[in-house]
Amino acid sequence: MVWGFPSRFGHMTLRRERLLVLGVILAVLGAGCGGGGKLGVKALSQQAKSLQSLSAEGALLAQDAVSGKTTRIYTREHSSDLYKAASEAEASLKAAKSEPALEPKLRRLTLLASRVRADLKRLGDASKEEARALGRELQTAAEESQKIGEGLK
Amino acid sequence: MSLKNVLAVALGIMSAIGGFVDIGDLVFNTQAGAIFGFQLLWVVVIGVVGIIVYSEMCGRVSAVAKRPVFDLVRERTGFGWGLATLIASEVVNLMTCAAEIGGVAICFQLLSGLPYRLLIPLAVLGLAVSSWVLPFRWIERVFGYLGLGLLVFAVAAIKLHPNWGQVAHGFVPGSHSGDSLMVYLYFVVGLLGAAMTPYEVYFYSSGVVEDRWGRKELGLNKVTAMIGYALGGFLSFALMIAAGVLFLPRGISPQFLGTPALAAEHALGQVGLLLALVGILFAVGGAAIETSFAGAYNLAQFFGWRWGKKERPARASRFTLSWLVIFALALLVVMTGYDPVKLTEYSVIFSVVALPLTYLPILLVANDRAYMGANVNGKLANFLGGLYFVVILVIAVAAIPLMLLTHGGQG
Numbered sequence: 001m002v003w004g005f006p007s008r009f010g011h012m013t014l015r016r017e018r019l020l021v022l023g024v025i026l027a028v029l030g031a032g033c034g035g036g037g038k039l040g041v042k043a044l045s046q047q048a049k050s051l052q053s054l055s056a057e058g059a060l061l062a063q064d065a066v067s068g069k070t071t072r073i074y075t076r077e078h079s080s081d082l083y084k085a086a087s088e089a090e091a092s093l094k095a096a097k098s099e100p101a102l103e104p105k106l107r108r109l110t111l112l113a114s115r116v117r118a119d120l121k122r123l124g125d126a127s128k129e130e131a132r133a134l135g136r137e138l139q140t141a142a143e144e145s146q147k148i149g150e151g152l153k
Numbered sequence: 154m155s156l157k158n159v160l161a162v163a164l165g166i167m168s169a170i171g172g173f174v175d176i177g178d179l180v181f182n183t184q185a186g187a188i189f190g191f192q193l194l195w196v197v198v199i200g201v202v203g204i205i206v207y208s209e210m211c212g213r214v215s216a217v218a219k220r221p222v223f224d225l226v227r228e229r230t231g232f233g234w235g236l237a238t239l240i241a242s243e244v245v246n247l248m249t250c251a252a253e254i255g256g257v258a259i260c261f262q263l264l265s266g267l268p269y270r271l272l273i274p275l276a277v278l279g280l281a282v283s284s285w286v287l288p289f290r291w292i293e294r295v296f297g298y299l300g301l302g303l304l305v306f307a308v309a310a311i312k313l314h315p316n317w318g319q320v321a322h323g324f325v326p327g328s329h330s331g332d333s334l335m336v337y338l339y340f341v342v343g344l345l346g347a348a349m350t351p352y353e354v355y356f357y358s359s360g361v362v363e364d365r366w367g368r369k370e371l372g373l374n375k376v377t378a379m380i381g382y383a384l385g386g387f388l389s390f391a392l393m394i395a396a397g398v399l400f401l402p403r404g405i406s407p408q409f410l411g412t413p414a415l416a417a418e419h420a421l422g423q424v425g426l427l428l429a430l431v432g433i434l435f436a437v438g439g440a441a442i443e444t445s446f447a448g449a450y451n452l453a454q455f456f457g458w459r460w461g462k463k464e465r466p467a468r469a470s471r472f473t474l475s476w477l478v479i480f481a482l483a484l485l486v487v488m489t490g491y492d493p494v495k496l497t498e499y500s501v502i503f504s505v506v507a508l509p510l511t512y513l514p515i516l517l518v519a520n521d522r523a524y525m526g527a528n529v530n531g532k533l534a535n536f537l538g539g540l541y542f543v544v545i546l547v548i549a550v551a552a553i554p555l556m557l558l559t560h561g562g563q564g
Binding site for chain 2 (some may be wrong): 053056061070073096125146
């Protein structure tokens with residue numbers, strides 16, 4: 001092959017090589033995304049951890065709201081951030097599929113995410129009494145998420 | 154030392170304490186504490202000693218040579234290396250400035266309840282006006298002193314009653330528990346990067362020239378760098394300890410800039426919360442100004458433009474335009490809606506990659522008798538400078554692979 005004038009054969013090889021490289025890249029990306037949208041043990045465990053974190057943070061915020069340690073604005077704005085993150089977690093869990101053995105855990109986590117999202121939405125404008133109840137619910141949700149996560153190890 | 158000098162040292166130290174912590178320190182120290190408890194406290198010590206060593210060195214270089222570091226970088230390393238350093242530092246500066254502006258807008262939102270997207274341009278406007286109107290010393294002092302609100306985290310850390318034996322154990326490197334080794338190493342790299350951010354040394358050395366420090370001020374330079382950064386590092390300890398006590402047992406992994414304030418709120422109530430938010434606001438606001446100025450200093454010093462905050466804007470027009478443009482570009486980045494906390498993580502990791510380009514020329518110039526005369530690096534400065542340069546090289550190579558392997562510390 002002369003530089004600048006690839007032979008037909010050389011050109012084909014180059015194309016095949018490029019297709020191969022593209023294939024490898026797509027395969028790696030696919031594997032990185034959890035193999036075609038299916039949640040594996042690790043990804044599900046991450047979701048459980050993330051939900052535990054959001055609910056525990058919400059519970060702590062609710063506890064501080066009850067004891068008058070926080071401001072109305074901070075409670076509203078911070079719970080709104082937590083609510084948005086919980087909504088995203090819920091949406092991704094609803095859209096996800098998993099191996100049959102993991103399906104019950106995925107369903108439990110999805111239900112839990114819906115509860116956490118709803119609680120965090122209410123927390124922003126909750127009275128002290130409501131905040132107390134929401135804090136308890138969020139704490140329970142955090143413990144349940146933790147259990148689900150530990151069950152996946 | 155005269156009373157005037159003592160006062161200058163005290164004021165310098167106070168502004169250094171408030172100015173040490175930026176959004177990178179807030180994010181990485183809190184996350185590290187929430188995941189690994191006190192186990193990474195030793196990394197903060199290493200990072201703080203590193204920034205002291207190199208800040209003292211570049212302050213000394215600027216005071217003796219009467220020229221800022223970037224000017225000497227280009228002269229000493231040539232156009233190609235100088236340009237590579239310039240590009241790398243400008244990219245990191247812009248990312249950091251955008252993250253800090255996002256941080257300012259979030260703090261305003263948590264204090265006022267106004268919409269985040271409305272607060273972003275207002276934050277940029279406020280920072281640009283402050284930069285334009287306030288003299289150089291006042292910018293440092295206003296943001297540094299009000300950033301001292303962050304000391305509330307030290308009180309919170311004590312009030313949360315940590316196990317002091319475990320805290321002391323955290324200052325000794327050893328085996329880890331919690332998340333995986335890769336995540337642990339990712340946080341080692343992130344904490345070092347957050348402590349040794351390049352913009353800090355560029356800003357510091359340009360400040361030395363702006364303040365017309367000379368050989369007489371070498372003692373002041375040493376004291377300010379050592380005590381100021383050491384006490385600033387104390388705030389990093391406080392953030393990590395508070396997160397280790399409050400967030401780790403509950404499984405909270407902080408994803409928001411508002412989360413660290415929860416620690417102050419939980420320990421000290423509303424006053425603690427407000428002091429924390431005001432402290433964060435001014436610490437990240439000051440850092441936003443420092444990054445925009447550091448970017449403008451670098452550009453002006455590389456291309457040989459007239460520069461300096463003390464110059465009238467019309468006389469140093471290209472310098473003034475540069476920091477305004479950096480603010481405008483950072484505004485565009487934040488307005489895309491990209492999460493400032495994620496942006497911070499990327500900016501810190503990319504700054505780690507750029508660290509060798511920043512610190513090698515400083516080490517070379519500080520060792521050059523032609524520039525430094527009798528104030529050339531001593532044995533200790535050389536030993537520490539060389540040792541830290543090896544550390545910097547290792548973490549620069551490891552930073553991106555660790556970020557990819559751990560999905561940004563997620564495991």
